[in-house]
Amino acid sequence: MxxxxxxxxxxxxxxxxxxxxxxxxxxxxxxxxxxxxxxxxxxxxxxxxxxxxxxxxxxxxxxxxxxxxxxxxxxxxxxxxxxxxxxxxxxxxxxxxxxxxxxxxxxxxxxxxxxxxxxxxxxxxxxxxxxxxxxxxxxxxxxxxxxxYSAVGFELLPDEFTLTELQYTYEIILGEKLDKRNFRRRILEANIIEPTPQRRTGEGRPARLYRYQPDAVAEVKARRLFP
Amino acid sequence: MxxxxxxxxxxxxxxxxxxxxxxxxxxxxxxxxxxxxxxxxxxxxxxxxxxxxxxxxxxxxxxxxxxxxxxxxxxxxxxxxxxxxxxxxxxxxxxxxxxxxxxxxxxxxxxxxxxxxxxxxxxxxxxxxxxxxxxxxxxxxxxxxxxxYSAVGFELLPDEFTLTELQYTYEIILGEKLDKRNFRRRILEANIIEPTPQRRTGEGRPARLYRYQPDAVAEVKARRLFP
DNA sequence: CCAAAAGTGTTTGCTCTACACCCATGG
DNA sequence: CCATGGGTGTAGAGCAAACACTTTTGG
Structure with missing residues (x-):
């Protein structure tokens, strides 16, 4: 044709x-x-x-x-x-x-x-x-x-964020609660974020700030990142 | 706009x-x-x-x-x-x-x-x-x-097929060899095909014919079907 | 010193993987 | 009876899930 x-x-x-x-x-x-x-x-x-x-x-x-x-x-x-x-x-x-x-x-x-x-x-x-x-x-x-299965969640956060904020983001989108220790272990082992020297202070213990590692595009992971 | x-x-x-x-x-x-x-x-x-x-x-x-x-x-x-x-x-x-x-x-x-x-x-x-x-x-x-992660492989086969033919299909598309026993176990446990009474005869032992179970759409499986 | 949120390991069960032999038929 | 492809089970490793307490700061 x-x-x-x-x-x-x-x-x-x-x-x-x-x-x-x-x-x-x-x-x-x-x-x-x-x-x-x-x-x-x-x-x-x-x-x-x-x-x-x-x-x-x-x-x-x-x-x-x-x-x-x-x-x-x-x-x-x-x-x-x-x-x-x-x-x-x-x-x-x-x-x-x-x-x-x-x-x-x-x-x-x-x-x-x-x-x-x-x-x-x-x-x-x-x-x-x-x-x-x-x-x-x-x-x-x-x-x-x-x-x-990808790192798209970061796109909804500011450049720097705490792990708790990141976890909340995931929970809001997925509509379910996630385990804090499993979440942190997996997100850190995936090597898609890196710690910054800063901490965010507020109520309670200050939280380390992280930033998205732009080089680690973390495209298609073989396994889903979270269950 | x-x-x-x-x-x-x-x-x-x-x-x-x-x-x-x-x-x-x-x-x-x-x-x-x-x-x-x-x-x-x-x-x-x-x-x-x-x-x-x-x-x-x-x-x-x-x-x-x-x-x-x-x-x-x-x-x-x-x-x-x-x-x-x-x-x-x-x-x-x-x-x-x-x-x-x-x-x-x-x-x-x-x-x-x-x-x-x-x-x-x-x-x-x-x-x-x-x-x-x-x-x-x-x-x-x-x-x-x-x-x-889905049952799309059947679309390339006739209505009735043997498990070996199905495995060949997967191997051709994926470009890698799969283990026969693991393949059969998983495809059968997924409940997306059903055996027919017929067998295909030829050289060697006759093979049971299977057909795709159209009701089990097997859409998005939580886990990929094959590694 | 108390409240509030951050941070941290281990055990258990399950799933995935690797692997070798017997079976049924046709010629 | 032999060649050919069909069919079957198990043990070990790696991964995912469940789970509770200690740490650091501000007020």
Whole structure:
């Protein structure tokens, strides 16, 4: 089959599930639609792919428009192309998920078009427009899955963090409690973080600060990191 | 960002990495290009997404055009959208991989447009047009990975098969020898195949025939099936 | 000195791996 | 009866899970 160029073409968009940790919850960013269809409903941030940008650049641009943040962990999820997924016509969307650190300087009160934007705890998402509920559910599944065999959890934390903070992050995302000694042993033996000279002081004994070892990408581990 | 409909749109295609077992090798189907760019080079089968069909339907349609086969295990891989991946203009492609059984009635001498089609052992692929080398490499990585934690290997075998045939399949795809007793124990304990009353007779002791248990979807196993 | 959080090892069970011989049939 | 591939069990090692107390600081 040879490519030709005079056919009608589907519209191509990107949609992004932007995760962060806020208020001890895993939250995702939602945008309230101000036009039909689905006016007033919540939806994932997203928009057109321009002719001169890659899909990933499109996702980053949309993310910056909504959050003011230029950098984040970004990963392509899946491409949704059911013919009837958008009532206005044929729209194929490439879904991404992004992780932004808890301390990132997020610009609130939303996007370039002043649409209402809001963080929402992932376990309490409202009904979403289009097939975005399905996309968000898949993003969460993927995040949990990746957490088990790769080092993606660090992307949600500041540059420096304590082991307890890291463990909380894992527990929040996985939705279960982890054993402190097993957690520390495994995360340290995996050689993906290194101690810094600093300690974080507060109530109780000061905690050593660690940082992510960027060279040890710790991509696909043979075994999942946590059970 | 609101969707609008008057922008120029990228062209949208699907490309498929069709795997099968032939001559004790894992092979993929390639098409020889008969037009520029890349005239004469080999490429993955693929083509336009029509306005009224889903992405998966487009992939199945292209596969039927090239092979005559209507059904196969089909899985979306990744969407490639670098602006310069096609020298003729902006083309975004959704890549799929397909598994067809060794005994499937494959229609040779190719596609609807009589392009030259040929099976090629995956470890000896020629240079491919566009970014298809990258796509094929990713498909192989994904196939190997899935083999380890899901029951996808059966899709390459006939409905009924012996345990030895199944083990050969795994060994061919993974590229390593497996222990017979460990293989049999684990595949049987996983409860994803069931014995049939038949045996396959030939040289040596007749072998019991098994069939895939379609209800036991055996989706994501907690542990990989084989090391 | 008390409250609060940080930090630290060992034992037990289970799973994975390595390994060699007998069985059933056809010619 | 012999050649060929089919079929079977066990012992040892390594890994994962469960589990409780001591240490360091601030108030």
């Amino acid at each position: 040879e490519y030709t160029y005079d056919h009608p073409r589907p519209a191509l968009t990107v949609d992004i599930v932007i995760f962060t940790l806020r208020e001890n919850r895993l939250q995702a960013l939602l945008i309230q639609r101000k036009d039909d269809p689905f006016r007033g409903m919540w939806a994932l941030p997203g928009g057109f792919v321009h002719m001169d940008e890659s899909l990933e650049d499109a996702a980053l641009r949309e993310m910056e428009e909504e959050t003011g943040l230029k950098e984040a962990y970004l990963e392509q999820l899946y491409t949704y192309g059911a013919p009837e997924r958008d009532p206005r016509g044929r729209v194929v969307t490439v879904a991404y998920f992004a992780l932004i650190p808890a301390d990132a300087p997020f610009r609130r009160e939303g996007g370039s078009d002043a649409a209402q934007a809001q963080w929402c705890t992932v376990s309490e998402l409202p009904p979403l427009a289009f097939d975005h509920t399905e996309i968000a559910a898949y993003a969460l599944r993927r995040l949990r899955y990746k957490l088990e | 609101e969707y609008t409909y008057d922008h120029p749109r990228p062209a949208l295609t699907v490309d498929i990495v069709i795997f099968t077992l032939r001559e004790n090798r894992l092979q993929a189907l390639l098409i020889q290009r008969k037009d520029d760019p890349f005239r004469g080079m080999w490429a993955l089968p693929g083509g336009f997404v029509h306005m009224d069909e889903s992405l998966e339907d487009a992939a199945l349609r292209e596969m039927e055009e090239e092979t005559g086969l209507k059904e196969a295990y089909l899985e979306q891989l990744y969407t490639y959208g670098a602006p310069e991946r096609d020298p003729r203009g902006r083309v975004v492609t959704v890549a799929y991989f397909a598994l067809i059984p060794a005994d499937a009635p494959f229609r040779r001498e190719g596609g609807s447009d009589a392009a030259q089609a040929q099976w090629c052992t995956v470890s000896e692929l020629p240079p491919l047009a566009f970014d298809h080398t990258e796509i094929a490499a990713y498909a192989l990585r994904r196939l190997r990975y899935k083999l380890e």
